[in-house]
Amino acid sequence: MTDAAVLAARSQAESSAPPLLEARHLSKRYHFGKRLLPGSGKIVHAVDDVSLAVFPGETLGLVGESGCGKSTLGRCLTRLYEISEGELLFEGREIGHVGARQLKPYRRKVQMIFQDPSGSLNPRRRVADILAQPLRVHGIRPRAEIDDRLRELMDLVGLPPGYLDRYPHEFSGGQRQRIGIARALAMEPQLIVADEPVSALDVSVQAQIVNLFADLRDQLALTYVFIAHDLAVVRQVSTRIAVMYLGSIVELGSTDTVYGRPAHPYTEALLSAIPEPHARQQCERIVLQGDLPSPISPPPGCRFHTRCPFADDRCRTERPLLRPLDDGRSVACHYPRTEVSRTAGT
Numbered sequence: 001m002t003d004a005a006v007l008a009a010r011s012q013a014e015s016s017a018p019p020l021l022e023a024r025h026l027s028k029r030y031h032f033g034k035r036l037l038p039g040s041g042k043i044v045h046a047v048d049d050v051s052l053a054v055f056p057g058e059t060l061g062l063v064g065e066s067g068c069g070k071s072t073l074g075r076c077l078t079r080l081y082e083i084s085e086g087e088l089l090f091e092g093r094e095i096g097h098v099g100a101r102q103l104k105p106y107r108r109k110v111q112m113i114f115q116d117p118s119g120s121l122n123p124r125r126r127v128a129d130i131l132a133q134p135l136r137v138h139g140i141r142p143r144a145e146i147d148d149r150l151r152e153l154m155d156l157v158g159l160p161p162g163y164l165d166r167y168p169h170e171f172s173g174g175q176r177q178r179i180g181i182a183r184a185l186a187m188e189p190q191l192i193v194a195d196e197p198v199s200a201l202d203v204s205v206q207a208q209i210v211n212l213f214a215d216l217r218d219q220l221a222l223t224y225v226f227i228a229h230d231l232a233v234v235r236q237v238s239t240r241i242a243v244m245y246l247g248s249i250v251e252l253g254s255t256d257t258v259y260g261r262p263a264h265p266y267t268e269a270l271l272s273a274i275p276e277p278h279a280r281q282q283c284e285r286i287v288l289q290g291d292l293p294s295p296i297s298p299p300p301g302c303r304f305h306t307r308c309p310f311a312d313d314r315c316r317t318e319r320p321l322l323r324p325l326d327d328g329r330s331v332a333c334h335y336p337r338t339e340v341s342r343t344a345g346t
């Protein structure tokens with residue numbers, strides 16, 4: 001493991017603990033069109049050479065605008081999607097390319113929570129059945145202990161045990177998300193990848209669910225990858241932040257470092273849009289010109305150069321690697337904002 005991207009991904013460790021999960025040069029491509037006719041199909045480079053380490057007990061927030069590849073990366077990390085290239089290691093063991101049988105223990109240890117939990121909640125089954133199913137199928141608890149465990153799970157997510165007899169449609173959105181969380185917890189996971197888990201909820205309910213995530217992390221020593229487009233929510237819940245742009249990580253660092261003084265021009269623009277007055281000292285909003293380029297034909301050089309106000313010839317031709325800076329974060333930019341004079345307007 002000598003190469004700069006992997007070292008940069010690991011340089012963020014807040015403790016000496018080895019990573020729980022590590023992606024090395026992970027890429028995911030979608031093929032569509034007429035694949036049988038050579039040259040006629042198209043390839044979407046949804047995740048492009050991502051190296052990332054997730055450490056035990058942390059919440060790694062994954063942010064970036066719509067279409068940058070957050071969900072695809074989340075699904076690759078949980079092995080819901082096949083990985084096109086690269087490695088994925090859980091507790092040091094390669095699990096990126098193993099078959100279903102070898103993947104079984106990992107499937108339990110890593111759970112995914114979605115924006116809309118309805119997908120995992122069978123509308124014709126009572127909550128008790130929904131929660132008991134993984135306990136039975138995976139033999140997680142002896143039959144005699146299942147009833148107690150169901151009550152425990154309801155208690156963990158703040159729902160009365162009497163609700164076990166109800167059906168999913170009898171709950172509000174926030175309560176349904178609590179049941180989705182309880183279902184994930186039933187597997188006794190070590191890592192949860194939560195993909196936009198609060199974005200469909202009312203703001204007041206969002207705060208309750210975010211607090212629940214934080215409480216559960218402390219209570220059960222969980223580790224999270226928290227995917228969201230709402231930067232204020234991600235800031236509240238995350239210990240570290242990974243910023244994605246067009247399939248790649250462009251900045252990775254502690255939440256305070258990245259939000260306090262972003263180093264990548266894309267992060268700077270993204271954070272300038274947070275409406276909260278206390279989110280950053282700087283109030284001026286940076287409006288990026290142009291749209292997110294297509295991941296079917298990403299631009300050469302720095303992927304961000306077509307929208308970057310500071311791009312020069314080097315940026316147009318040479319792709320910057322994710323490299324560690326002195327302050328512990330990593331950035332994929334030839335001219336990080338923390339290394340140039342802001343007053344000079346560069």
Ligand SMILES: Nc1ncnc2c1ncn2[C@@H]1O[C@H](COP(=O)(O)OP(=O)(O)OP(=O)(O)O)[C@@H](O)[C@H]1O
Nearest residue numbers: 030032044046065066067068069070071072073295
């Ligand atoms: N099944 C698919 N086939 C082809 N392209 C896909 C597929 N799923 C996603 N994509 C494309 O891959 C890119 C990344 O999508 P992804 O959903 O991972 O981004 P995202 O950052 O999670 O966006 P959002 O926040 O809108 O969900 C997008 O350009 C998207 O259109």
